[in-house]
Amino acid sequence: MSTPSDDVLLDIHRRMVRIRTFETEAGRMAEAGKIPGALHLYVGEEAVAAGVMVHLSNEDWITSTHRGHGHLIAKGGEFDRMFAELFGRATGYCRGKGGSMHISNMDLGMLGANGIVGAGPPIAVGAAFSTKYRNTDRVAVTFFGDGASNEGSFHEAANMAALYKLPVVFVCENNGYGEYTPQAKHQAIVDVADRASGYGMPGVVVDGMDAMAVYEAADAAIERARAGDGPTLLECKTYRFFDHVGVRGMGLTYRTDEELAEWQKRDPIHMFEARLAELDVLSKDSAQAIHEEVLAEVRAGIEFAEASPTPDPDTLLDDVYA
Amino acid sequence: MPSRGAVGFVANPASGKDIRRVTARASVFDNQEKSAMVRRCLIGLRAMSDAPIRYLADANRLVESALEELGFDADAVDVETNGSAADTTQAAAALRGAGAVVTLGGDGTNRAFAKGWLDAPLIPLSTGTNNAFPVMREATTAGAAAGLLVSRGIPLEAVAERAKVIHVDIDREAADIALIDAVLTADRFIGARALDDPGKLIAAMLTRADPAGVGMTSIGGFTRPLAARADAALIIDFDASSPHRVVAALAPGRFESIGLARTRTAELGEPLHLTGPGVLALDGERERVLGPGQAATLRTLRDGPWVVDVRSVLTRVGCGGR
Numbered sequence: 001m002s003t004p005s006d007d008v009l010l011d012i013h014r015r016m017v018r019i020r021t022f023e024t025e026a027g028r029m030a031e032a033g034k035i036p037g038a039l040h041l042y043v044g045e046e047a048v049a050a051g052v053m054v055h056l057s058n059e060d061w062i063t064s065t066h067r068g069h070g071h072l073i074a075k076g077g078e079f080d081r082m083f084a085e086l087f088g089r090a091t092g093y094c095r096g097k098g099g100s101m102h103i104s105n106m107d108l109g110m111l112g113a114n115g116i117v118g119a120g121p122p123i124a125v126g127a128a129f130s131t132k133y134r135n136t137d138r139v140a141v142t143f144f145g146d147g148a149s150n151e152g153s154f155h156e157a158a159n160m161a162a163l164y165k166l167p168v169v170f171v172c173e174n175n176g177y178g179e180y181t182p183q184a185k186h187q188a189i190v191d192v193a194d195r196a197s198g199y200g201m202p203g204v205v206v207d208g209m210d211a212m213a214v215y216e217a218a219d220a221a222i223e224r225a226r227a228g229d230g231p232t233l234l235e236c237k238t239y240r241f242f243d244h245v246g247v248r249g250m251g252l253t254y255r256t257d258e259e260l261a262e263w264q265k266r267d268p269i270h271m272f273e274a275r276l277a278e279l280d281v282l283s284k285d286s287a288q289a290i291h292e293e294v295l296a297e298v299r300a301g302i303e304f305a306e307a308s309p310t311p312d313p314d315t316l317l318d319d320v321y322a
Numbered sequence: 323m324p325s326r327g328a329v330g331f332v333a334n335p336a337s338g339k340d341i342r343r344v345t346a347r348a349s350v351f352d353n354q355e356k357s358a359m360v361r362r363c364l365i366g367l368r369a370m371s372d373a374p375i376r377y378l379a380d381a382n383r384l385v386e387s388a389l390e391e392l393g394f395d396a397d398a399v400d401v402e403t404n405g406s407a408a409d410t411t412q413a414a415a416a417l418r419g420a421g422a423v424v425t426l427g428g429d430g431t432n433r434a435f436a437k438g439w440l441d442a443p444l445i446p447l448s449t450g451t452n453n454a455f456p457v458m459r460e461a462t463t464a465g466a467a468a469g470l471l472v473s474r475g476i477p478l479e480a481v482a483e484r485a486k487v488i489h490v491d492i493d494r495e496a497a498d499i500a501l502i503d504a505v506l507t508a509d510r511f512i513g514a515r516a517l518d519d520p521g522k523l524i525a526a527m528l529t530r531a532d533p534a535g536v537g538m539t540s541i542g543g544f545t546r547p548l549a550a551r552a553d554a555a556l557i558i559d560f561d562a563s564s565p566h567r568v569v570a571a572l573a574p575g576r577f578e579s580i581g582l583a584r585t586r587t588a589e590l591g592e593p594l595h596l597t598g599p600g601v602l603a604l605d606g607e608r609e610r611v612l613g614p615g616q617a618a619t620l621r622t623l624r625d626g627p628w629v630v631d632v633r634s635v636l637t638r639v640g641c642g643g644r
Contacts, residue, residue, distance in 0.1 A: 001345060001518050190382040193339055194352040202343040203350060205336065212513035220344040232344055237405075262404065278613060279510055 001219045004212075006281050008054060012211050013276060014290060015050035016269050019043075019070040021294045022079060025302065026069065026086060027247040035086050037099050042070030044241035047268035048173050049074035051214025052141060055222045061109045061127040061140040063120030065173075066101045067240070068113030071143055075108050079301030089308035095319060096311045111140075117178075118151030120144055121170065125157040128166035128225075139225045141169045147178025149192045155199075158233070162200040165230035169221045170196075172235040173208065179244050180254040196233035208236030209266045212275075239263035327421025328374040329367055329468045332413050332435060333360055334427035335382035336405075337449050340607075341514040347575025351449045353382050356426055359447060359461040360388040363424055366465025368394065371473040376420060378413035381405050384426070407434040414438025421472030422630060424464060429455045429605035433501050436487065436627055440499075443471070443478055444627040454502040454530060454539045455485070455605070459632060467635040474639055481634040483551065485626035486529035486590075490602065491619045492610060500604040501627075503528045503538035504620050509601040512608045520578045523560040527594050527620045531556045537606050540570040546585045553590050555622035559583040594620040 004012075023041045030039045042049070045067075053074035056062070064071040072082065077093070085092030086100050093103045104112035111127060114120050124142035131138045148154055149172055161168045172192045176183050183190065196203025204221070206213040214236055221232035241264060243249025276282035282290075338351030367373065375396035377385040380403065389396050399416035403409040410431060415438040417423055424445045425435055432446050432455045445464050446456035470476065490498040508522040517523075517537070530550040531542025541558065542548060545568050548556045564581035572578045588594065596602075596619075598612025612618060 003519070184381075189353060190335060191339060191353060194350075194354070197350045197352060203339065204341055204343050205339040206341065206514055210513065212511040213515070216514040216518070217341050217344070220341055224344055275511065275611075278611070 001216050004215060009276060009281055012050045012054050012215065013269075013272055013282060013287070014294070015053065015074045016046040016211065016272065017290055017294050019046045019049060019073045020269055021291065021298050022073055022082070022301075023069060023242075025295075025298045026083070027242060029086075029302065030246050031248070035100075036088055037101075038245045039086070039100050040067040040245055041242045041247065042067050042240070044263065044268070045173055045175060045208065045238045046070060047211040047214050047272070048171065048208045048236045048238055049143075051211045052169075052171055052218040054215065055218055056109070056139065056141065058107060058109050059138050061111050061124065061138065063111045063124045063140070063142045064113040065120060065143055065145060065148070066113065066115050066117070067145075068101065068103065072103055072105070072108070072110055072113070075110055077103070077105070077108065077110070079298055080304035083301040083305035084308050087305040087308070088310060089305055090311045090315075091304070091308040095315070097319060118144060118148035118153040120148075121154045121157035124168055125161050125166060128161065128168040129164065131167050132164065137167075137226050139167045139169065139222055141171055141222070143171045143173055145178065146172065146174040146176070146183050146192055147181070147186060149195065150178075150187055158195070158199040158201070158231070161231040165228065167225035167228070168231040169218070169225055170231060170233045171218075172233065173238055174235055175238050175240050177240075177244070177255065180252055182254070191235060193233055193235040201231045201233055203233040203235065205235045205237065208238030209263070209268045209271065211268055211272045327419060327472050328376045328417075329371070329472055330413075330417040330420040330423035331360065331363070331375065331377040331385045332410055332417075332423065332425045332427075332431070333357075333378070333380060333384040334410060334425075334431040334449070335380050335384055337427040337431050340516050341518070342516050342573050345516070345518055345576070346573035348573060353384060356449050357382075357384045357388055359426055359449070360385050361392065363447070363461040363465035363468070364388055364392055364394060366462040366467075367469040368392075369469070370466045371469025373421065373469055373472045376417055378409060379403070380409065410434035411438040414442060417442070422468040424468055425456065427456065428453045429502050430607050432456060432627070433499065433605045436501060437499055440487065440626060441484075442627045443482060443630055445630045445632060454532065454535045454537065455629075463636060464632050467630065467632040470639045471630060471635050476635060476638060478628050478630075481638060482628040482630045484624050485629050486550065486555070486622050486624050487626035488527050488529060488555070489621050489623060490604065490610075492602075492612070493617045495610070498602075498604060498610060500529075502530060502605050505538060505603040506596045506600045506612070506618070507603055507608070509608055510599075512601060512611065515607040515609075517572070517603050517606055517608065520572060520580050521562040523562075523580070524600060525560065525594070525596055526558045527588070527622060528556040528558070529622055536571045536574055540572070541568060541580050542585070544568045544570050545582065546587065548587065553624065555588045555590070555592070556585060557588050557594055558585045588622065590623055591621055596620065
């Protein structure tokens with residue numbers, strides 16, 4: 001495993017802050033009724049996207065989920081084009097026709113968020129197959145949840161990836177719930193990583209609230225994929241601080257306030273900032289300045305989106321059919 | 323025959339799943355096999371004893387599901403669990419007074435248990451990674467031995483060895499323990515926990531040094547072997563640039579050339595003073611951060627768990643059944 005420089009540590013931190021700030025403000029906009037459709041926010045899970053994506057370049061691919069903003073931001077997504085997409089404006093990543101759950105951008109290697117649970121893994125495996133076919137060293141990382149690991153698409157993708165030793169990393173963001181269903185009520189196992197051995201690949205469990213735990217495990221798994229040694233299933237135990245949809249969501253009682261409070265004690269950004277301060281890598285004042293700088297950038301993105309035009313009705317069928 | 327105490331069960335669902343599945347070639351130990359081991363162990367126990375059963379109710383229901391299937395009555399210990407190592411430590415404290423406790427896990431699991439009950443009568447079964455403390459043993463007869471031990475009034479001293487423990491006192495913080503080794507490394511984070519970079523090793527205290535083992539014990543074992551029974555500890559000072567090197571099994575399937583400054587044996591109780599910055603790895607896992615100038619003092623004493631030798635129990639009793 002590589003030892004991260006201070007610059008890498010600060011990069012991971014900034015990626016997490018960018019996700020948190022974007023999502024918090026997007027949630028505010030959604031609750032105020034300014035964003036159409038459902039938003040599935042990534043607050044609480046930032047360490048996973050940041051700890052993985054810091055190892056990837058734009059040449060590497062990812063597939064995302066319905067909770068996909070964090071992945072795109074960590075992969076280098078720009079706030080203005082993201083907010084424009086969320087607002088349904090023509091300046092958005094998908095010209096305002098994709099919305100929150102379908103943002104894609106080939107320049108960043110983002111093969112798409114996806115409203116269909118479990119749809120990402122086969123797409124990533126296809127991308128990884130092209131790597132092998134073309135003899136390049138690009139890696140594909142597919143993010144999915146504990147619920148998605150019950151879908152046939154995941155199992156077919158895992159089988160093919162292991163069979164052909166494809167350069168894929170399966171990153172399971174296990175936040176304990178498939179939408180509103182606790183994991184114990186939708187699968188008979190606790191560690192999704194246990195499924196790896198059934199396909200002939202290693203499975204690893206890490207603390208998904210600890211950016212450095214994710215960083216180290218992702219480093220090893222991505223290096224293994226790039227070296228041609230095949231796929232890995234990396235399970236990150238994490239938690240979403242907001243509801244399945246929006247911030248407060250529908251106020252359902254599928255989880256308790258006490259459980260949420262316990263996980264919030266291990267806020268990935270707070271824990272990382274505390275350690276960076278101990279290491280004299282990032283002072284509290286400097287961290288605060290980064291939060292404020294990112295917030296200003298987020299607000300500029302919202303202004304850009306609100307000032308952008310909606311798609312011309314004449315383009316309704318453009319970019320929809322391949 | 324009435325038993326002189328309960329038999330406790332603690333199975334760690336998290337053992338055998340860390341990053342060494344990717345950075346080395348460590349085995350994948352899924353929870354189905356752990357639960358199957360619990361079943362076999364319970365059957366062995368009931369074949370020989372009516373001793374009451376007490377257990378830790380883990381999130382994976384490793385013990386509970388086995389009990390349900392077999393229709394055995396048992397009591398879960400009254401502890402609040404959160405899926406961390408603290409569950410095992412709390413369970414150990416709650417199990418005090420049991421005649422024997424079967425643990426399923428690795429060195430880390432048994433260390434967590436000993437933190438809650440230092441001189442417990444243990445039958446540690448290996449399901450972890452670099453296991454020096456627990457043994458690979460068939461659970462069926464291990465369960466039988468647990469039953470016989472509590473039902474036949476066998477003196478513990480006749481069939482068990484008292485383990486050594488490294489007591490770790492840390493300035494301004496809670497003390498800690500290790501059963502096999504305590505190592506200061508130049509790491510900056512706990513991260514994915516497993517020791518990975520031999521170039522970061524600074525100094526270590528070992529309770530045993532076994533060339534047939536894996537991990538720190540292998541380094542010591544190829545340099546200056548030390549038996550678990552020997553009333554001494556081994557101290558190693560590392561130097562990555564030293565021409566004095568030893569090739570040792572740092573992890574399963576992974577040998578490394580390790581630079582050594584010096585090795586020496588220490589008497590029981592003799593202190594080893596270490597100073598931060600760095601990270602203390604206890605029984606193979608990065609556990610505690612030491613700040614700059616923060617001191618830790620390590621001492622090995624023989625005041626740990628009574629490790630029951632299954633063969634000794636069974637041989638002593640013979641095959642006469644109940």
